Amino acid sequence: MIKTSIEKGFKAGFSLAVGVIISDVILIALVLFGSQFFEYKADFDKYVGLVGGLFLLAVGIYYLVSKITIHYDSATLQKVSKRGYVIKGFLMCILTPSTLMFWIIVSGIISVKLNNMLNEKLVCFFIAMATQLAIDGAKSFYSSELRYRIKEDSLKKLNKIAGVVIILFAFWLVIKTYFKFYA
Template identity: 75%
Template sequence: MFEAILLGMGAGLISSFLTGPVFFAMIKTSIERGFKAGFSLAVGVIFSDIILIGLVLFGSQFLEYQASFDKYVGIIGGIFLFAVGIYYLFSTVSISYEENKIVKVSKRGYLLKGFLMCILTPSTLMFWIIVTNIISIKLNNMFYEKLLCFFIAMATQLTIDGLKSYYSSKLRYRIKESSLMMLNKIAGVIIILFAIWLVTKTYIKFY
């Protein structure tokens, strides 16, 4: 039981600090739109991870894996991330410097954005496949201990992502709009490059 808790905390810690489009988008969103927006995006990522973990744990016994699945996920995910990158690259930024002013954000929109960015990235599925295999070996394939382990992992990841969103949002009152515009463009370029790499890798592998 104790080993399951430690493994879960380790998996959640690693997952939370994996760099990539989702990590960068979470920091940027928290700075630009505040804690609620950033945390909503983080919750969307958690929902996505839960589904992926469920597919890995339960889906393998009902569905025979085929390599062609990676092709569709890679292309669709690349197109989606490319669109997100273009949006960041050309979108304008406005920020309130009044600490008492409430900025309305679409929590559902950011939740959906985090969900789609995570679930349409094949590397996330691969990460959880690897982690699940390691956990299964360490816990001697004990089903209930694996469930506890992944529950701890998700709780750890959400806690760390919440802290990242909270402290990132505190910086927005000290950052000028010009700096956020530059951050937008950097985020856009990074996500576009990642999307191009993803589609290119998928194309080379299958075509």
């Protein structure tokens, strides 16, 4: 999204974010609906912690090794299909299995903490989606405004830092889960 905002402008980046939010809302609805058919057991926590930790580890490694290239073209700022970027963001997110896995893990954690109170879960997810859209909107805005000041090296460094933080959190989650259940 930041890359799209830098290359195509705010409207394209924010439209991409809206598409991601729409797919997240659909996945959350599917997870919440599907979770009513499962009975919670405390043993699930260790699997959620381990799978979540491994998932985060993979995401962190991806951030460490991913390549970033930016194409600055001011002519493309004029021609932006907002609908196209909404569809792109939607498909990019909904077709990624890791997004579904993320919402299954988050929904499981929230379900345990809120003791299956649907109205509280809905409020929690609404706040999460509103926060995500606001932050993504701000990232899109500032990325497009500062497009010539943001260089590939800066984004590479940011990805490396994010990757290390995510990997550390993954290890913390796995260790915490391990000591909770196997100590």
